[in-house]
Amino acid sequence: MASNKIVSVALDFGTTYSGYAFSFRHDKENIITSRWTGKDYTSIKAPTSILFTAEKKFDSFGFEAEDNYAELSKNGTHKDWYLFKNFKLVLINEKKLSRDTQIRDFGGKKMAAMDVFSEGIRFLKDDFSKICSKQFLVFDDSYVQWVLTVPAIWDDAAKQFMRLAAKKAGIPDESLLLVLEPDAAALEASVSRMCEEGEKCMILDCGGGTVDVSIMKKTSKGRVDCIYRPTGGVWGGTKVDDSFQEFLIENFGVDNFKRMERHEILDVLRSFESAKKKAHRSEEIQFKIRLPLTLREDIHLLPIKECVRRDKLILSFDQVIKFFEKPVNSIVAHLQEVIEEPEMYGLKYIIMVGGFSESVILQSAVQNSFPKLCVLVAEDPGAAVLKGAVHVGHDPKIIESRRSAYTYGIESMTNFIEKYHNPMKMKIIDGKKKCSDTFIKFIEINEVIQINQTTVTKSFHPAHFGQTSVRLSVYRSTLGNPLYVTDPGCEKIGGLAVQMPDLTGEKERVVEVSISFGETELRVEAADKTTGRKYTAAFDFLGD
Known part of the structure; x- marks a missing residue:
């Protein structure tokens, strides 16, 4: 299918972060990833945040979208604009998904989901084309095998929706492969190198929104069989953010939380995201999260005042770990159910991939819950799906079977x-x-x-x-x-x-x-x- 293509480009359109990666057929292992840089960040993925004008025209994507919206909020001119964050979950939460499904933006206003998704995909596609043209001078879309990753637990309606969104974004049907995220991750997570022929391993793909569990076995040809049907749930990293927001409402009051300006909310969430990634047990570490003035105005009247120093909320590890409890417990409970299935006999490895798998708290919970299994974390868990999908673009038959x-x-x-x-x-x-x-x-x-x-x-x-x-x-x-x-x-x-x-x-x-x-x-x-x-x-x- 991809034999006439000279470049494989994978698009990972995630719940919380998105990016792309590619390599050329003559040098498949040299995978180049997208890179987003700014005043205080450098990342291979950008937030899946999309900003539209009051006329519903695309304005910006990622960090730039959030920064632009924050400036609009500070100036009080944001109310007619549309900022979308964490909207991908609509494809699994919406019971009657259709071409006309509407989704709400950061401020509660509605837009057609198809327009939002297609513009996000278009941005990633166009950014790759721009970078490729600059570096390699000659570029032609007909040379590209596009690969779009999707969660394994998505139903057929969600997959069809993404294909239609990609088509609207300018990607031809015949040039697009949809690939299950754990299938792609298995290839980059070195299943073929770590496992002996016939050995079973579990791919635990923990993203921002969904968690996918797949069981793989290496074949005699060095390829991979998926030997158990995909399972999982909506237990990703955004559930940690939800618990943190519940904590803010409970301790600072719902009225104060509602009075926060949009840019203040974005600032708090970014600050928490940074603290969340550093969360691990240490008596010396305190977790500092910037608080806006809105939440600090009457701080002397609130019990939480003991945890506030100037403009920072200071939390201990024991307080932070509570934010992780619900999703982590759900993941561990699900793994226990899967491992008890007869097909799991002989399972040796759990390989953790996905952005949420970077969490030391999640890693420790999985390791402690399954001491008889070897729990491995991919070298770069957040990029495993992207890089593996590039390999699938070059060789779609690398996954031989699934359930x-x-x-x-x-x-x-x-x-x-x-x-x-x-x-x-x-x-x-x-x-x-x-x-x-x-x-x-x-x-x-x-x-x-x-x-x-x-x-x-x-x-x-x-x-x-x-x-x-x-x-x-x-x-x-x-x-x-x-x-x-x-x-x-x-x-x-x-x-x-x-x-x-x-x-x-x-x-x-x-x-x-x-x-x-x-x-x-x-x-x-x-x-x-x-x-x-x-x-x-x-x-x-x-x-x-």
Whole structure:
């Protein structure tokens, strides 16, 4: 797929931080990362913060967006502008994600999520193009294999949303790969070098928003198999920030917190972010967080006054660690559940990647909870996903297999079988007994999926004369063998449209629908077996 591309570019559009990395086909191991510099920072990733004007036009991204918004706030001219932070979680939190989903900015105003995501991706894409043109003189988009990383626990709607946002940002469909973050991280975290052939290791990818857990095994070819379905949850580093904000409200009062100006909130959050990264047990270390005047005006009336020195909030390690308790406990509890599964027999390593994995508190919790396993932290955990994704861009088949996260199927009407089907599901159609709501299974939860090979084909008939298209409802289930789409654990996730304009054979036509499960995204093809013609077919997971 990427053989005609000379450069692989990975975009890591994260909940809290984003960046990109790339390398050229002739020098794959020389991976160059984005770099953001300013008065008091140098980083390979920038905050995933995007600023729009009052007219909803893109203004700036990252540190620059936050700084510009802070200046607007100081001048009192920010109210009609839009600043978006930590908005990526909408793709997992929104129950009915659609192309028209709206999200709220830092001040509560709404904009179309698709516009916000696409402008963020466009900025990263254009920044790479600008840097590449300066360094290598000749640059052509057709030479690029774009790779966009996505959490493994995302559903199909979120993946489709990101692909559409990337397309709107100017990245052609045929030049874009979506890659699961732990898959990418496994390659950069040296699974192939650290593990012997056949050994199992757990990739614990802890980001700002989500935590993904994948179990990998090295194959005889030095490639990687994912041997357990991806699991995880929303337990990333932003949960620590949430606990800190709850602490501020509790100790300084909700009224004082609400009176804070936007630039003051940004300043406090940046100060806490710096302190959070340094958090480890030491009797000599105190954690200093800058407090705005708004929170210090009546400090002598508050019990928290003992912890305030001039413009700084001084916290001990024991106080700071409480902010980590909820996400860390959730991560450890989930790992304990996964490790108890039969498939985990022989597991030797837990490899920690992702920005939140830089936390010594999280590292210690994992190490102490699983003393029989070797817990390793990637050399540069925050960049592991980015760099691994660059490798996938050069060689998409480096991951050989994975496990299905769900049982996937389609709703269909089948012949009614006495003593097997529920009588309440029976319908008479054209004088024949039919069973409604039947779950036609394509693939089962935790089933092995061979990358670029696993395709399942099922046959369907038109329901009535003159039918030139078929729309099927796609379902997923946490059950292995659901009988009906109405069974517990079943959920409709979208539709599948098949165009079949040739009426030859009418209702006797046989339409074969083939779904490919061998990539990060589901793919579909359809064919009319009566005429031999192939038809266009497409999934729609974003609803109407």
